[in-house]
Amino acid sequence: MPLIAEVFPVEKDDFVTAGEASAKIKRTLKKLGVDSALLRRISVCSYEVELNLVIHSLGGTIDFQVTQDSVMLLVKDRGPGIANLELAMREGWSTAPESVRMMGFGAGMGLPNMKRNADEFDIKSEAGVGTEILMKFRLK
Amino acid sequence: MVIRRIAELLEAEVILGEDKLDMEVDMAFSSDMMSDVLAYVTGRTVLLTGLVNEHVIRTAEMVDLECIVFVRGKLPTQEIIDKAKENGMVLLATTHTLYCTSGILYSNGLTGIGRRK
Numbered sequence: 001m002p003l004i005a006e007v008f009p010v011e012k013d014d015f016v017t018a019g020e021a022s023a024k025i026k027r028t029l030k031k032l033g034v035d036s037a038l039l040r041r042i043s044v045c046s047y048e049v050e051l052n053l054v055i056h057s058l059g060g061t062i063d064f065q066v067t068q069d070s071v072m073l074l075v076k077d078r079g080p081g082i083a084n085l086e087l088a089m090r091e092g093w094s095t096a097p098e099s100v101r102m103m104g105f106g107a108g109m110g111l112p113n114m115k116r117n118a119d120e121f122d123i124k125s126e127a128g129v130g131t132e133i134l135m136k137f138r139l140k
Numbered sequence: 141m142v143i144r145r146i147a148e149l150l151e152a153e154v155i156l157g158e159d160k161l162d163m164e165v166d167m168a169f170s171s172d173m174m175s176d177v178l179a180y181v182t183g184r185t186v187l188l189t190g191l192v193n194e195h196v197i198r199t200a201e202m203v204d205l206e207c208i209v210f211v212r213g214k215l216p217t218q219e220i221i222d223k224a225k226e227n228g229m230v231l232l233a234t235t236h237t238l239y240c241t242s243g244i245l246y247s248n249g250l251t252g253i254g255r256r257k
């Protein structure tokens with residue numbers, strides 16, 4: 001039984017509210033007393049994945065769950081999927097348009113950053129279908 | 141280095157957080173790319189950036205950055221300032237370029253974040 005379970009919808013191109021789900025997740029975990037270094041790792045992952053939903057996907061959800069000993073982020077979107085996962089996981093590789101770069105995003109660091117910061121990271125994607133990312137963090 | 145010293149060295153305008161200038165930071169990070177901020181920043185860091193939008197504040201919030209210096213004379217809008225205020229941040233603005241801002245602080249003893257392995 002999770003202590004906390006909440007699903008945050010994230011819409012495509014919604015740059016105005018981008019990051020609000022991550023801010024809520026961060027506040028919730030802070031209240032639970034999660035230590036600051038771990039909290040930062042979780043926040044970086046949720047923010048990067050939330051931005052990817054806004055920038056690259058057709059929209060999706062972040063399913064946030066906290067249990068006694070772990071935090072889980074399960075992210076699913078409605079497409080368009082990633083054709084070449086190996087390329088997408090490479091630092092510096094990005095298909096973000098110039099308009100997104102002007103906002104400070106599209107450095108191609110998001111996915112590698114999530115992989116580095118999560119205790120468990122799993123990505124599945126199918127072109128034309130969608131992308132699913134599971135990240136887990138151990139609570140001490 | 142205390143933020144007050146940073147403001148003095150950069151002849152910066154204190155836009156927000158006059159009451160927090162005695163706060164300490166251990167290092168600085170310069171970037172206009174927010175993903176690089178997310179990839180590198182740990183610990184008590186001041187962000188030097190030429191990017192001025194609300195995403196800078198949100199990004200700072202995610203990695204617990206408490207002080208941001210806007211360079212090249214760029215000034216944040218009231219909306220951005222309000223968002224920073226909600227997060228208890230200090231905002232400074234200097235007319236120096238990003239390179240010179242970094243150089244001034246580095247040569248006065250404020251180190252940067254090391255290379256990643």
Ligand SMILES: Nc1ncnc2c1ncn2[C@@H]1O[C@H](COP(=O)(O)OP(=O)(O)O)[C@@H](O)[C@H]1O
Pocket residue numbers: 048052053055056057077079080081082088089093094095096105106107108109110111112131175
């Ligand atoms: N949810 C997604 N849906 C479709 N494509 C994605 C998604 N997330 C990432 N990608 C693809 O993977 C690339 C790399 O992602 P990332 O490492 O976060 O860098 P960035 O977001 O800066 O481009 C993106 O440019 C995009 O092509």
Ligand SMILES: [Mg+2]
Pocket residue numbers: 048051052106108109110111
């Ligand atoms: Mg990204």
